[in-house]
Amino acid sequence: MKYEYKEDGISVDIKFTVKHVLSRELQQYFEKITELTVSHFDSTPLFKDALLSLGSDSALQPLVPYFRYSVADDVIMMLTSVLSSSKIFFAYNG
16 A cells, blocks of 8 residues: 655655564464574574575565564664673773
């Protein structure tokens, strides 16, 4: 769905997000892969295969936004943890 908005003679296209209904199998796949990312994913061939299939299997494409948000949340949590630790370290050693 697309909506065109004009203000001051400037045309702006607004695209609404598409909501996906995930099947139970896709939900299980997402849960398994996110579980692998938290654990030692670098030594797991299953994780590498899952990334390859995510890039090539069109049936898994609805999961891409969910993985993106999951990774972004994990990065934010890690950065928050690192920044909190560094503040404590500098306050103690400062």
